[in-house]
Amino acid sequence: MRKTVAGLLAGISLMFASGTSAQSQELTIFWAEWDPANYLQELVNEYEAETGVKVTVETTPWADFQTKAFTEFNAKGSAYDMVVGDSQWIGAASEAGHYVDLTEFFNKHKLNEVMAPATVKYYSEYPANSSKYWSIPAEGDAVGWSYRKDWFEDPKEMEAFKAKYGYDLAPPKDWKQLRDIAEFFHRPDQKRYGIAIYTDNSYDGLVMGVENAIFSFGGELGDYSTYKVDGIINSEKNVKALETYRELYGFTPPGWAKSFFVENNQAITENLAAMSMNYFAFFPALVNEASNPNAKVTGFFANPAGPNGDQYAALGGQGISIVSYSENKEEAMKFLEWFIKDETQKRWAELGGYTASAKVLESEEFQNATPYNKAFYETMFKVKDFWATPEYAELLIQMNQRIYPYVTAGQGTAKEALDALAKDWNATFKKYGRH
């Protein structure tokens, strides 16, 4: 009997020992289901070949990404060692203790100098200007535009456009030109439409779309350090920006009231619209002839400037963080050390990922690698983002509730929508003691 018990105990110990050893050789990164996640899987396969540590990129559809990630965090689950989380999550995830503090790692590797400044500010640092870092910029991204070069370069169209608007038809330099071109190509009787913009209000689609107008019109969402919103979110600049966005909605294809990245790429691939707003991360599909029959005649441009010359774009992209509940934190840290190396970042960009490494972004090689990389490079140095406070989800829903009826149905005025939003946000900040 004693022998049996001893044998059993030895067996159990061996099982646990081998289990721990096997676990330390495996890492799981959680991300949303899209092309960059596939590129990351290709990249980490090379890490496995180098080190023997198997890294799996587990994905879920965008619609479930936030819910699934936070459900796992809330349960303090160790299913994921790292997460490539949205920039807005950083406040909620760091304050709740879901992310490992990477400040020391950040400073040791001087990532402030290595990565593009905007990516450090929005993907890594929380609270703003605190020099506390929670993520390593992983997938840089921002909103840009694709357009139909063949429509734009058609001599008849060019002549007609010049006759109507008095200047040459070309990729727009400002939002007025963007509006004119959208109006010019909007021909419902020919089933051709002017523009495709973000309108989906389920998460951040519409808000990011409107942000492109707000930031370029010289507006802001609020003061991120004092939480002041009165006179900022409902400023005259923002009212004009929202009115312009509403006007652009009038030039979209029919049924465009719940459109996000998939539909906006379809607008180009299915000959629906002359111009389409989308994150740069979705542009690889547009230069691929297998997924876009118009690949050869698709061009790209950065978000145009506003009436006063301000030129900004809404930030997309994500940083990579170590989950506090991971059982492989040390191994994850070693992976991050490999990930931030210059050669890894270069390889990441070659595979299709949007590196945040300033050195790689500035290289001629990167900028000439695709028809849109130059526009991406220019945009990444003039991006702004949504609130990253822990209550960002409430702020996002309130913004959707206020601006969606105005943009898609013309209910009320832009001023009324933004005044109401300022009131909502004030109440939310008051509720959480931010004032």
Added chain:
Amino acid sequence: MATVVMTSLDSKSRAASRGLSDIKIRNLFIIPTILFLIVFNIFPLIYSLGYSFTDFRASTNAPAAFVGLQNYRELLNDPFIWANFAITAKYVIVSVTGQVVVGFGTAMLLNREIPFKGLITTLLLLPMMLSMAVVGLFWKLLYDPSFGIINYALGLGSFEWLANPDMALYAVAITDIWMWSPFVMLLSLAGLSAVPRHLYEAAAIDRAGPFYTFFHITLPLVAPILMIAVIFRTMEAFKTFDLAYILTSQPTTEVISIRLYKMAFQEWQTGRSCALAYIVLIMVLAITNIYVKYLNRVKER
């Protein structure tokens, strides 16, 4: 009474002959079931009731602080929540009325001798066998203003169904009516087939017209079973989430369950969403209670 005793003894002796006494049956089946219900139904119910009186947020590691009735008070004073309830009520009325009219009408048509009656009935039942997500995506294509078959068939050009805030709720209700009218039809058919034929024969002898026959024979006798269909469909329509969520994201289609989902899993306001869930539960119970009372009254007649 004697029969009851005999039956009871018979079942006892049968169970005993298989070696299953009452005590064993209780220990093997009833107690595990009760424990299962307590662990997975009753406990979460009580636990969430507790949370509804706190400011707990599942996304943070902060402990829950007791706030009394604050969540309930704030929710009941929130105009957005009342707007969500109003949308839900409108949806329930349109959807359930549509299902009863279409379902009962179809049952009336099928309650006569027609060729391929069995096949037609089976085909009509197909919509309710599909998953909600599939139905939602399928109808999204049908409603598409560019290539959707509905606009083509009705000659509506590029009429917006789902992008139009005034139309979107009706579009969701039409889909729900298409999906669940067969359920009402099925129950109605059962009710109609149970109406004694001699009542119609007597009405025919008395030269009663079809209008009189319908309102004085058919409807009163089918009413109890129809009421059961209405109760089921009202409860389901009140809880609608999938169809409205998949088909459209209009604020005018944000029924209360969508608001509850956003509050609980996007905003992570756990305590507040528990309170809202209880408000919804109380409302569903109240409505069901009214229906059941009415059903009992109909049965007594």
